[in-house]
Amino acid sequence: MSEITPDLVRHLGVLARIQLSDEEVDRLTGQLDVIVDNIAKVSEVATPDVPATSHPIALQNVFRPDVAGGQLSPAQVLQNAPDAADGRFRVTAILGEEQ
Structure with missing residues (x-):
């Protein structure tokens, strides 16, 4: 006995808000x-x-085991930075003055 009927398919189409033709319902x-x-x-x-x-x-x-490795010093971290000041990376402001 078939569990899926054309009426059930039409009902599912309504629930899914899909307009189905009779041919689509049969298929x-x-x-x-x-x-x-x-x-x-x-x-x-x-x-x-x-x-x-x-x-x-x-x-x-x-x-792999999660083992802490050696840490870089602040000088090592900043050595290749394009611009640094006061031990920090210096970047172009991207927010307006109000921020």
């Missing part, structure tokens, strides 16, 4: 029915002893 009824049937077949096989997967091959992230 979508068949397509959506096939999709629902395929989902039902997968649901039959998906039992608690079958783990859910999002990828056919098991993936594992490779992480």
